[in-house]
Amino acid sequence: MTALLLVHGRGQQMPLGMGRSPEDVARHVAALTRLWLAGLAKGAVLAAEGPPTLEAVHLPFYGNDLAARVADLDAAGGPPPDLASGQDVDALIQHMLIDAAEGAGYRAEDRLPQTGADGRAAVAEIQEIRRTEQLVHPEVEWSDFLRLQVARSALQFLAVKTGLAAWVIEQFYRDVAYYLTDVGLRTLVQGVVHRSVASAVDDGHTDLVVIGHSLGSVVAYDACQSLPPGVVIRLLATTGSPLGLRVVRRHLSGPGAGTEHRPVPEAIQPWEPAAPGWVNAYDVRDVIALVHPLGPLFTGGEAIRDERTNNPSSPHAVEDYLADPEVAGPIVRALTGASRPS
Template sequence: MSTALLLVHGRSQQMPAGLVRTDSSVADFVAAKRREWLAGLAKGMTLAGRPGVTPDAVYFPYYGNVLADAIAKHVKAGGRTPELEGTSIEALAATTSDDMVLDAAAELGFVASRRLEQSEPELAAAARDVEKSRAAGEEASWGDLLKPKVVREALRFLSDKTGAPQLIITQFLSDVAYYLEDDAMRDEVQAVVTTSLAKITDDGHSDVVVVGHSLGSCVAYDALQRYAGSARVRLFVTAGCPDGYPAVKRNLWGGPEGAAERGIPSVINPVSGTLRWLNVYDEHDVVALVHPLTPLFAAGSDAMRDERTQNPSDPHSIQDYLSDPDVAGPIADALA
């Protein structure tokens, strides 16, 4: 019996619009994506002094086209979707995306009133009132008129601080929000991952190590919370992970809907030691700005560990994340 490696990619991994989607072209495209991950991991394992990965034990559930098509279909329909608890999915996703912008900006020291004093001074006083109420422990909303202005300034602030273009930040947060709020879209993505998990068992693997990147960290976390297969999950690894954003965390599976309580998926059972979840982040990765995750998911526990790294080519690069020996080493140990 052997251990499989499940790699769960993030958003924006769909095939370019100009490529014809035949079975062979999709297979070639996915194989190239898979090689990118394995190239980074091979480098990290070499630096860690560990043996490489057996290719036939690597699974890469590809949902890039599924997610992109679902979002495109939604946009083409003008955002009209069935209503969920009296509120459209479009509105829920927009609210979640806005909340993530504000969460991320707050991590970097964003103060709305200061920014508004420069751009729209007539609104700064209203923003200060909200900030004072919140500082006093009171619940205070930005309100329908003020919130769009605050979000706009927060987005500009994020772009200035991280160097990431506003469009890229907005697209990422929007895709995460749709995944979290649109049940049909979420189920389609989960079905792809579930199929791979089932194949792992069918192929004779008794154990599995799961690695999620970016949105894939949310997808993998959800999958583990509902996993009922027979393969033992030895280790969960997340890279460039947005799971710590309050707007994301309260929407993940594994706890009361809308509440913030989430923990390490109970299905994870290491063969030796106590480490169940390893999270790696680059401080400049806008997707992973809410860090470390251990205090949020497993405070006081040695079953979870955060690893800070510096990615040389791009703060969000999965190849760079996996080439860190402090990340590749634990993966290799769990696969051994």
């Protein structure tokens, strides 16, 4: 019996002025679920699979709690610095912006003339070390001054590259950084996801197909590291994912914590040997998924099938990702194939 788990990202909270009764929340979650399933149904038809037969669908909704926690953290000036790593959330955001821009072709040494010859030489040296992965502690290579300068330059590069306002890009990466650095927020989100998994198990569904979008792909990866005994992931699908960023991978849960060399989760067991265990979809215009493909970046990455999409309504839209037949096809086959009697 296979259940479908939909793990959403940031910005999914209920609009201001909307009621917060259990009935209001249920209607909001139902609307989000329909949006995802509409995209999947379109993609399934285009993949010649027909509309998927769904035994159980769970969308663990933490949007309201995530938004409230982020607002509290903003009011407090962000999460407190992680004293163990010597890094605060602002530094993490800056590293994420630099990683994303580099994935899109950015070279800091070519874009910082205002730092002078000595500054350009220092940036060029650091960039070469980063490219050849010679660093033992890759998150402390920049001085605070140079990191800030490079991050500002990278943000402007991303804004031009994607056509998004700089403040929109910062918001996306800020919420990912908050999730990765604030223990309370991470625990809250993971608790909601694991309650949905427990509900599926209670209903007899120990096989799961998991779709994670944006920040939800990071949440889904973390959740895969601590599933109840006997629960198997027949397919993990990530869409618009920031998992390509080195600094994000270093903060994931599970084996290899603290390094960028992370494994494909052991809980992933494809429904048949020839099927992919992980499908990752990216639009090259999606500012959150600019570092791609994921296969070469994860140990065991041969299990990952990377699919490039061309999302018509918005580069980051989950419904567009799921409407791509090369993404929907494996999802539907995993849902139906894993549910067939052996």
